Amino acid sequence: MKRNVPLAICLGFGIVMMVQFFVPHPISVGFYDLTTKWVRIVSAFALVLGVGSFLMYHTEKLRRRRTGWLYSIVALVAAAVSTVVGLAWGVKQTSPLQNYIFTPLLVPLNASMFAILAFYMASAAYRAFRARTKESALLLIAAFIVMLGMVPLGAAIWHRLPDLAEWILSVPNMAAKRAITFGVALGGIATALKVILGIERGWLGGGKQ
Amino acid sequence: MKFFQYLLKIDRRIIYIVMGLLVTLPLVKPLGLGVTSGPRAARLFQAVDSIPAGKTLLISVDFDPASMPELYPMLTAVMRHAFAKNxxxxxxxxxxxxxxxxxKAATDIPPEYGKKYGEDVVYLGYKPGVDAVIxxxxENIKNVYxxxxxxxxxxxxxxxxxVQRLRDIPMIVALSAGTPGYSDWLAYAQSRYGMKVGTGLTAVSAADAYxxxxxGQLTGLLAGMKGAAEYEVLVQKSNYSKAYMPAVAAxxxxxxxxxxxxxxVIIGNIAYFVTRKRRS
Structure with missing residues (x-):
């Protein structure tokens, strides 16, 4: 029963929503409008689940004094302060959430995390990017052309370099990307059909019938 | 031989210092290499430019401060273009x-063109449930927001x-740092409601959109900081803005x-092959 009811709902809604997409009748459109509202409400619960999981993980880490428990204090305090300030003053431009948390804290911290990638990338490329085989040599040459062609210095070195970089991106890169996209799309359709027809049941989780 | 072995084991902090210096110096003293616009940015510019005055342009801000250096200049440049075109x-x-x-963008940019919140610009905010939101x-924007x-x-x-529904809006520009982002606007707004979708992406994810x-599903594409710089140049060349161009400067x-x-990479490869040859 615990499995059959969700499977039946999934099968019913899967087929109805597929058919609905091609039927522009007002009843069909109304039903579609209603179900998208349900989806938005269910999605909002994911936030509750996320916050619950976050709190449980960090309080447990703190209680057991696991490695890095001090960072859990930072995470919990930051979450509590953001929530209180957000609920009390809202998210307007003049709110303390914007003026004391988002702009002076989150923006530079988040940007710094991303910016240090440039340093790691340079170091990693120096140590690991080796032309050991013909394929890796080809990759290396293509990467050099695209890297130079994508910045103004490339055009300053040779005016046709941006065109060459554009060709690499538009022809060989796109052929590979398109093949991957088709593969992913076909895989997505197959998985969706398996879920609708009850062949794939991983989403039901464990437990008894 | 020792020199090449030393090169292979060079302290990573030296690499960090070199990188840091060379990234910082041009910000202090620009090299003035200049930026020329490519066909992808020009397509997006033309598409926005051809929207009749008084119509609405939808911009989806699907990025966080981590991608701000690449995507925020796109947001300001597209907004300036839109306001200049009324x-x-x-x-x-x-x-x-x-x-x-x-x-920040909704507060900072409109006053440059004498535009007011509520009359010329509105920010709807964030709502969870990507596909359901789009x-x-x-069907009805006010149902969702x-x-x-x-x-x-x-x-x-x-x-x-x-502006009641997506069909009342001629075009959307989705500025995306990942998922959810432009691919969702393509899958739902473009395929179902026939909306024109242009996008601005971080450089690492731009190849996916080609x-x-x-x-023809995408009307135009701004790829990374270069894309932002190209759009800034196009906006300024058309006399739509005289504002500072952060992407061009970067x-x-x-x-x-x-x-x-x-x-x-070249030094690393030379050192690797020289030491490997000597060893063998």
């Missing part, structure tokens, strides 16, 4: 951490009187950063 700008977002950036906006980000009813905002550009740094990485 378009109205409707902002929304699929990323909760993009809210502060959208609010599909819901396709009865209020704007600050809690004002959409019925009280004059701009929203003529097939959609060639198929392109010199990016040029040198690419060169540093290339030189490091």
């Amino acid at each position: 378009l109205k700008v409707l902002l929304c977002g699929l990323w909760p951490t993009g809210m502060g950036l959208a609010i 599909l819901g906006m396709g 009865p209020y704007d980000y600050s809690g004002r009813s959409l019925d009280s905002l004059p701009m929203m009187r003529d 097939p959609f550009l060639q198929s 392109m010199d740094s990016q040029s040198l950063a690419h060169v540093v990485i290339m030189i490091l």
Whole structure:
């Protein structure tokens, strides 16, 4: 029963929503409008689940004094302060959430995390990017052309370099990307059909019938 | 031999210092390499430029501060272009951490053109449930967003009187740092409601969007900071703005950063092959 009811709902809604997409009748459109509202409400619960999981993980880490428990204090305090300030003053431009948390804290911290990638990338490329085989040599040459062609210095070195970089991106890169996209799309359709027809049941989780 | 072995074991902090210096110096003293616009940015510019005055351009702010250096200049440049053309700008977002950036843009840019919040620009805010949000906006925007980000009813905002659903909006520009982002606008707004979709992406994810550009599903594409710089140049060349161009200013740094990485890879390969040959 615990499995059959969700499977039946999934099968019913899967087929109805597929058919609905091609039927522009007002009843069909109304039903579609209603179900998208349900989806938005269910999605909002994911936030509750996320916050619950976050709190449980960090309080447990703190209680057991696991490695890095001090960072859990930072995470919990930051979450509590953001929530209180957000609920009390809202998210307007003049709110303390914007003026004391988002702009002076989150923006530079988040940007710094991303910016240090440039340093790691340079170091990693120096140590690991080796032309050991013909394929890796080809990759290396293509990467050099695209890297130079994508910045103004490339055009300053040779005016046709941006065109060459554009060709690499538009022809060989796109052929590979398109093949991957088709593969992913076909895989997505197959998985969706398996879920609708009850062949794939991983989403039901464990437990008894 | 020892020299090449030393090169292979070079302290990573030296690499960090070299990289840091070469990225910082052009910001202090620009090299003035200049930026020329490519066909992808020009397509997006033309598409926005051809929207009749008074119509609404939807911009989805689907990025967070981590991608701000690449995507925020795109947001400001597209908004300046839209206001210069007397378009109205409707902002929304699929990323909760993009809210502060959208609010900043909605506050900073409109006064440059004498535009007012509620009449010429509205920010809807963030709502969870990506596909349901886009599909819901396709039927009725007020069903999904009865209020704007600050809690004002959409019925009280004059701009929203003529904008009921996605079909009332000629084009969307999705500025995306990942998922959710432009691919969701393509899958739902473009395929179901026939909306024109242009996008601005971080450089690392731009290659994924090329097939959609060639198929005509995407109207234009800004790729990374270079794309932002190209759009800034197009806006300024058309006399739509005289504002400072942060992406153009940062392109010199990016040029040198690419060169540093290339030189490091070349040195690393030379050292590797020399030491390997000697060993064998």
